[in-house]
Structure formats: structure tokens, C-alpha cells
Amino acid sequence: MVEQKEDSLAKYWTRYDSKERWIRYVIYFLTVFAVVWAVKDIDIFWPWVWDAPNQMQNLAVRMWPPELGAWSAIGAALLETVHIATLSTMLTVFVALPVSYIAAQNTTPNRATLWLGRTILVSSRSVNTIIWALLFVAIFGPGVLAGILAVMFRSIGFIGKLMGEAIEEIDRKPVEAMEATGATRMQVVFYAIVPQVMPAFFAIVILRWDINIRESTVLGLVGAGGIGVLLQGAIDTFAWQTVATILIGIVFLVLVGETVTSVLRKKVL
Amino acid sequence: MTPEQQQPRLWKKAPFIANPWLRYGLIIIAFAYLYWAVSTIPFNWQRISEGWPRAMRIFGGGFPPAFDRGELMWKGFKESFQIAFLATILGVLLSIPIAVMSAKNIAPKPIYFLGRAIIITARSFHPVIVAILFVAAVGFGPIAGILTLTLYSIGFVAKLLAEEIEEIDWGQVEAMRSVGAGYMATLVYGVFPQILPRQIGLSMYQLDSNLRASAVVGIVGAGGIGATLMNAFGRYDYDFAFAILILIIGIILISEAISGWVRKKIW
Numbered sequence: 001m002v003e004q005k006e007d008s009l010a011k012y013w014t015r016y017d018s019k020e021r022w023i024r025y026v027i028y029f030l031t032v033f034a035v036v037w038a039v040k041d042i043d044i045f046w047p048w049v050w051d052a053p054n055q056m057q058n059l060a061v062r063m064w065p066p067e068l069g070a071w072s073a074i075g076a077a078l079l080e081t082v083h084i085a086t087l088s089t090m091l092t093v094f095v096a097l098p099v100s101y102i103a104a105q106n107t108t109p110n111r112a113t114l115w116l117g118r119t120i121l122v123s124s125r126s127v128n129t130i131i132w133a134l135l136f137v138a139i140f141g142p143g144v145l146a147g148i149l150a151v152m153f154r155s156i157g158f159i160g161k162l163m164g165e166a167i168e169e170i171d172r173k174p175v176e177a178m179e180a181t182g183a184t185r186m187q188v189v190f191y192a193i194v195p196q197v198m199p200a201f202f203a204i205v206i207l208r209w210d211i212n213i214r215e216s217t218v219l220g221l222v223g224a225g226g227i228g229v230l231l232q233g234a235i236d237t238f239a240w241q242t243v244a245t246i247l248i249g250i251v252f253l254v255l256v257g258e259t260v261t262s263v264l265r266k267k268v269l
Numbered sequence: 270m271t272p273e274q275q276q277p278r279l280w281k282k283a284p285f286i287a288n289p290w291l292r293y294g295l296i297i298i299a300f301a302y303l304y305w306a307v308s309t310i311p312f313n314w315q316r317i318s319e320g321w322p323r324a325m326r327i328f329g330g331g332f333p334p335a336f337d338r339g340e341l342m343w344k345g346f347k348e349s350f351q352i353a354f355l356a357t358i359l360g361v362l363l364s365i366p367i368a369v370m371s372a373k374n375i376a377p378k379p380i381y382f383l384g385r386a387i388i389i390t391a392r393s394f395h396p397v398i399v400a401i402l403f404v405a406a407v408g409f410g411p412i413a414g415i416l417t418l419t420l421y422s423i424g425f426v427a428k429l430l431a432e433e434i435e436e437i438d439w440g441q442v443e444a445m446r447s448v449g450a451g452y453m454a455t456l457v458y459g460v461f462p463q464i465l466p467r468q469i470g471l472s473m474y475q476l477d478s479n480l481r482a483s484a485v486v487g488i489v490g491a492g493g494i495g496a497t498l499m500n501a502f503g504r505y506d507y508d509f510a511f512a513i514l515i516l517i518i519g520i521i522l523i524s525e526a527i528s529g530w531v532r533k534k535i536w
Contacts, residue, residue: 143313
């Protein structure tokens with residue numbers, strides 16, 4: 001009797017067994033250690049940190065009220081931003097589709113092309129739009145063309161990767177049926193693969209267009225056109241009230257982009 | 270045989286858009302837009318035509334990439350990692366209360382709108398724009414980077430976490446309430462255990478995405494490897510810049526793999 005009672009007392013419920021607990025403690029310890037190390041090691045001038053709320057309030061005060069006089073220039077720049085996003089998305093499609101074709105395991109002609117396709121996608125995706133813009137501004141000079149190319153080079157990886165995944169998920173049977181009738185490679189692509197990936201294609205392109213609008217708003221900070229050029233100019237001249245107007249314009253543009261995307265998505269899909 | 274039967278009956282692929290007016294209308298609109306957009310954009314063709322020799326010079330100067338200034342690179346990457354890490358911790362800690370505020374099922378209406386407003390504000394600007402504002406407010410260096418990425422993390426993590434809270438199994442919350450537990454106890458024992466796996470997955474994802482973003486916010490002066498890259502580019506130090514670029518790509522791939530592995534283990 002007594003023994004049994006002790007036994008039941010010893011076996012109280014715990015959520016984790018001892019091994020899990022140890023792993024947890026080690027992870028906690030490592031996290032705390034990393035935080036301490038990062039805070040100690042990072043090159044921070046602490047008085048600035050404590051002063052930050054003050055400074056930000058100051059900035060907000062200087063931004064008020066927004067200067068509405070320059071609205072026509074801002075409107076034109078916003079339109080240019082939309083053009084950059086749209087043109088680059090359109091151009092991307094022509095490059096991304098062939099790349100996704102060779103980067104999909106079931107359609108790629110051979111292993112070499114598979115790896116070529118994947119390399120293109122990975123290198124496009126891992127370099128940020130701004131870094132692409134930096135490169136193209138150095139090559140083609142400041143302007144819209146550098147922006148379009150930058151957004152395009154970043155989008156190739158995005159659209160190509162998702163389209164490649166869509167192609168990998170198609171139903172194999174129509175392809176086999178077409179091949180059995182002796183259809184050429186091109187015919188198989190256009191009559192068996194394309195109709196199956198069409199909905200995915202529109203969803204991906206619409207999504208990327210929305211992202212590209214956001215990305216295009218910052219291209220100008222490295223000189224690649226769009227509203228960012230005005231923003232950088234206004235910040236450099238300390239015209240904080242104009243900065244406020246530009247920021248409102250950007251929020252407006254992003255919201256419009258989101259609305260258009262959701263309407264398109266409902267219409268098309 | 271009648272002549273009609275001798276004619277071969279050709280099958281035609283059904284058009285993607287059934288209505289011919291809409292179909293051709295859309296094509297015309299697309300071309301009209303293209304014409305309008307291209308004609309209004311100012312292209313400086315003379316400068317663009319110089320692009321090829323310039324590209325040659327840049328790539329010629331960039332190869333082979335110079336990995337010899339290891340210390341400078343290490344400093345930049347270390348700072349980028351610290352920025353990303355601290356911003357993730359801060360952002361995730363802050364995003365928990367904000368997510369609770371913006372979950373429709375556990376927050377009162379006014380608090381809910383406040384929470385959503387915070388999320389929408391944090392999400393509406395590209396991190397680079399936020400970074401440039403913080404650089405203007407608190408000066409060059411990693412603080413601006415940490416603040417930017419914290420805000421960026423809040424926008425993403427709090428939004429997805431709030432959605433997760435809205436989808437929890439309500440039975441456990443009800444059970445807690447029926448035994449008389451208070452609001453905090455319900456939250457800690459009824460709600461958080463249900464969102465914890467998702468929370469850890471999101472944090473790992475956010476760490477990865479902050480690491481990517483930290484390379485970029487440096488370009489506008491918010492510290493980290495981006496600042497090193499920008500300097501190298503500005504001084505036409507293309508071989509050093511390309512070395513940094515290659516390392517950035519490599520580190521992003523590794524961090525993507527690690528974060529993917531952790532998320533797969535947890536989910």
C-alpha cells in the first residue's frame with residue numbers, strides 16, 4: 001500500500017521528458033548568450049539610442065503639416081513608379097517562363113539544363129532588388145531603365161520558381177496522351193502543359209505585380225527612377241513637409257495596388 | 270459524298286477568353302498601355318548606349334572577386350547578423366502583445382482596431398524607406414537598422430500570429446474560463462500553447478528574412494554589410510563588391526536552408 005502511494009507520487013505529470021528539457025535549456029541559454037554577445041559587441045552609441053524617441057518625435061513635428069504644393073510632380077513620379085512595376089512584370093514573363101520550363105523536373109530536357117535553370121533562379125532570388133538596381137545604375141546610368149531591369153531581374157527568380165513548382169504539379173496524363181498521338185514537343189507544351197498552369201500563372205503574376213509596386217517605390221533611393229528619387233531629394237534638402245506628402249502618396253499607391261490586385265484576383269480566378 | 274463532308278474538320282483550341290470583344294479589347298488595351306508608358310518615360314538613350322562598355326569595365330574590374338580584405342567583410346557580416354538577430358528578438362517579443370490585440374476573438378473592439386492600425390502602419394512602407402527615415406532621425410549606424418527591422422518584423426509576425434490566434438480551437442479557452450481562470454491565465458494556458466509551434470516557425474522565417482533585409486538597409490546607411498557593399502561600389506572597388514555579393518548570396522542560401530530545416534522539424 002505505502003509503496004504504491006510513493007510510486008504514484010513520484011510519477012507526477014510533466015510536459016517534457018528530461019532529454020527534451022535539456023535541449024530546451026540549451027536553446028534558451030544559447031539565445032540569451034547570443035543576445036548578450038550581440039548587444040555588447042555591436043557598434044552602438046548608447047546616448048543616441050536613449051535619444052531616439054525624442055529625435056523621432058522631433059522629426060514627426062517637422063513633417064507636419066504635409067506640404068501639398070508639389071502634388072503634380074509627386075503624382076507624375078507615382079505614375080512612373082507604376083510604369084516601372086508594370087513594364088518590368090510584363091518583361092519578366094517572357095524570360096521567366098522559359099526558365100521555369102527548364103527548371104521544372106518533369107519538363108527539363110536534361111540534367112544540365114535543370115541545373116542551369118535552378119542556378120538562374122537562385123542567383124536572381126538571392127540578390128535584392130536594390131542591389132540589382134545599384135548594379136544597373138552603374139551600368140546604364142541613373143534612370144528608369146535601370147529600375148525596370150532591376151525589378152525584372154529580381155522577379156525572374158520569383159515567377160520562375162513558383163511557375164516551375166506549378167509545372168511540376170501538373171497532371172501527367174494529358175502530356176502522355178499527346179505524346180502517344182505523336183505530338184511534337186511544342187504541341188505538348190501548348191496543348192497539355194500551358195492550359196494546366198494558366199490559373200497558377202495569373203495568380204503568380206498578379207502577386208508579383210503587387211510586390212513590384214512596393215519595390216519600385218524604393219528604387220529611386222539608389223537613382224533608379226520612380227517616387228524614390230523625389231523622396232531622396234526631399235530628405236537630402238531637409239524638406240520634411242514634402243517628405244510627409246511623398247510618404248502619404250506611397251501609402252496611397254500601395255493601397256491602390258492592393259485593391260487592384262484583389263479585384264483582378266477575384267475576376268481572373 | 271457531299272462536298273461538306275470532304276472538307277477536313279479542323280479542331281481549334283478554345284480561346285482563353287470566350288468573349289471576342291473582351292479578348293481583343295484586352296490585347297488592344299495592353300498595347301495602348303505599353304505605348305503610353307514607354308512614350309512618357311524619359312529614357313536617356315545616349316547614356317544607355319554607353320552601357321555595354323561600362324558593363325564590361327565593371328565585370329572586368331570585378332573578376333576575379335577579391336576576398337583578401339577578410340576583416341572588413343567579417344565586420345560587416347557580423348554587424349548584419351547582430352542587427353538581424355536583435356531585431357528578430359525585439360520584433361517577435363513586441364509582436365506577441367500586438368497579435369493578441371489584433372485577434373478578433375480575444376480582443377475588445379477598440380483594442381482590436383488599435384492593434385490592426387499598428388500592423389497596417391508597420392506593413393505599408395518598404396523597409397528601405399523606414400530605414401532612411403530612421404537614419405535621418407537617429408543617425409547612421411546599426412541602431413537605425415535594428416529599429417527598421419524590428420518594425421518590419423512586427424508587421425509580418427504580428428499579422429500572421431493574429432490570424433493564427435483567430436483560428437485556435439476555442440474549446441480549450443472555454444474550458445479554462447469555465448474553471449474560473451482570469452484573462453491572463455486563459456491567454457497563457459489556453460491560447461499560447463496552441464500558437465507556439467507557429468510562433469517558433471515564424472520567428473525562424475523572420476530571422477532569415479531579416480538577414481536578407483539587413484544587407485539592404487545598409488545601403489541607405491543603416492549599418493551592416495550593406496554599408497560595406499555601398500562603400501565598395503562607391504569607390505569603384507568592383508572586385509571587393511563582387512566578393513561581398515557572392516558571400517551575401519552564399520549566406521542567404523545557408524540561412525534559408527537552416528530556417529527551412531527548423532520549420533520542417535517543428536511543423
